[in-house]
Amino acid sequence: MMNKCMSGNEAVAYALMQINPDVMGAFPITPSTEIPEYFANYVANGQVNTEYVTVESEHSSMSVCIAAQAAGARSVCATSSCGLALMYELLYVAASCRLPITLACVNRALSGPININHDYSDSMGARDAGWIQIYAENNQEAYDNFIMAMPIGESPSIRLPVMTCMDGFITSHAVENIELLDTDVVRNFVGEYKPENYLLKKENPLAVGPYDISAYYMEHKVQEAESMKAAKARIKEVAARFAKISGRSYSLFEEYRMEDAQYAIVLMGSTAGTAKAAVDKLRQEGVKAGLIKIRVFRPFPGEELAQALANTRAVAVMDKSEGFSGNGGPLFTETRSALYDLKDRPYLIDIVFGLGGRDIKIEDIEKVFLRLANIAASGELGPVYTHLGQRSKEDVK
Template sequence: MSKPLSGNEAVAYAMKQINPDVMGAFPITPSTEIPEYFANYVANGEVNTEYVTVESEHSSMSVCIAAQAAGARAVSATSSCGLALMYELLYVAASCRLPIALACVNRALSGPININHDYSDSMGARDSGWLQIYAENNQEAYDNFLMAMPIGETPNVRLPVMCCMDGFITSHAVENIELLETDVVRKFIGEYNPENYLLKKENPLAVGPYDVSPYYMEHKVQEAEAMKVAKARILEVAAEFESISGRRYGLFEEYRMEDAELGLVLMGSSAGTAKAAVDKLREDGVKAGLVKIRVFRPFPGEELARALAGAKAIAVMDKSEGFSANGGPLFAETRSALYDLKVRPYLIDIVYGLGGRDFKTEDVEKVFGRLADIAVTGETYPVYSHMGQRSKEETA
């Protein structure tokens, strides 16, 4: 089935096909249209989900944690400051090993107050123990949400999954999309059958109690091991998904990287814009390519190092600041991943697109221009810089 849908509607439709047991829903700003669309499905009797409206995102995540701990499949959706309000509970969900699926529509955090797209919200949650999968467009947002179930619910993973898409650029844009038939989706995701859960009377248990020092570290190590296992599981699920959809996914997507000398590492919708620019540069004889990071947690460090090893100069594009004074979060991961290579490409970080600053094919061409210079001169200063901001004269 092919029709134009917005990213929000696409993810709501994925949720409808999944027909989760519970949705924790804070259905007003800064949430998204996702709970709004889903509320219609509930009202029309198209799903039999327990739709729990709450007073905040702190509570919507609490509802998901309680429901999933009880043995139910729970989902939620949020954005920006809404995710920030969930932070405390994100860690609880992950450490309780509850495979909740959360749609995160990436928008800037306040302040200054801004509603537009960047990754400052989910990047702030990158150490919470959630898997993070990013979408380039509405199709990937839909596909990723379906794959979240069999990834997170696998017994040796059992971690929550955050499915991210770009605010407005993807969430509010109508584009063509291929939807799967609902019976195919149901078969693909299967039933959620956890080993242990609160409502299992044969095996009473407590979930989320105080974890004293003699146990806490063991639990954290198990959580870290699960995150490592998730990498292989993501690829298995991607292969299964390809067999029902024909669409291929990996930990990241390499675009024209086979003989690329200059390349970008970036995420989300910007990767699409950059692909168009790469095509044009290739026509002009520039050996350009890009790697689009799909899975940020677990971070595919070794695989990424292999993909970038042959290039001369790489720019990492960070759409969140991070304020480390040493580059953005994607840069930190990428540079760390390259450390073990004997011969490394030159690497720079460019922070761009904050608070919805538009990213154009011309911007991509500028970055490749700089990479071409670096490949010749080896001069990477400044390693970490910003692009797209106006000068003092321009803003005066």
């Protein structure tokens, strides 16, 4: 183990070096550019023997990963925002061909208007593509999640691609303390990629990605859906194994001071750290506040989340992407659906915040808790779906 200070991008590139994947499809886009950049140094220095394929677009970087993974090679790439959008078609191809590619997604607002800062509009747009999605609060989690990704996705019972997500700039470009594992420990943990069948296996040559007629298509999709459901258990197994080598425990989500919480916020990513500070402050003032940080968004831990929120009085989901459903952001609609099966449901509101990098402060989160306390006390829910942090027309004037 080694204590260092590094950014989230550097941490993921370091994990990549430790894993030494077979193939990287490399194309730069802010704020993920540093990942292939740092990794190119490891390649040039001979610290890895990865085939580093520079391409002309993200459509091609994902195509490289698909082709290589289908041929039996462990493949990786990194992207953000419009880059992920350009991969859109290929994301579905990777998942439906059951190719456990690992993608480091450094979240950034999706155009337009063009913006380089953080929100989840990129990976939320890909939430139905059949990829496992794991989100990090900080550089440590970005590193840890990336190391856990392959043992999850490559498991024969799962065989799904994994997207590990971190907040653009806030995590990707922030230098913070981090504990790195030894490289031999990481390699041993991740292991060799040994698919049962692959394109170039001479005993059993395989076609990958042919036309799927209606007589089979649905069976394949059901299998894919079953694997996604099964991934929850696999994610927990891998986390338990990871705890043994790192001392750090992970689950589908993190519960922070939830034991006796009356008011809870559900959110994801780096905002969780800021929200923890708000919870601590309110707890000192006697307010029973708690936080749930969603780590795994796909598969969505609906039943577990409902249990964790069952004894709260009021809950705010905080969505860092809009979604334009007209009915609340993507994290909210998942959470509300999950709570439907509870006998006594808490009050539930959605707050969309932080779009395009709009900063959120401890005081903002305290105000959300205050609103929850007022809802619980008055029994008046008020507007269910609102936005936080934007200026009003009067302010702009």
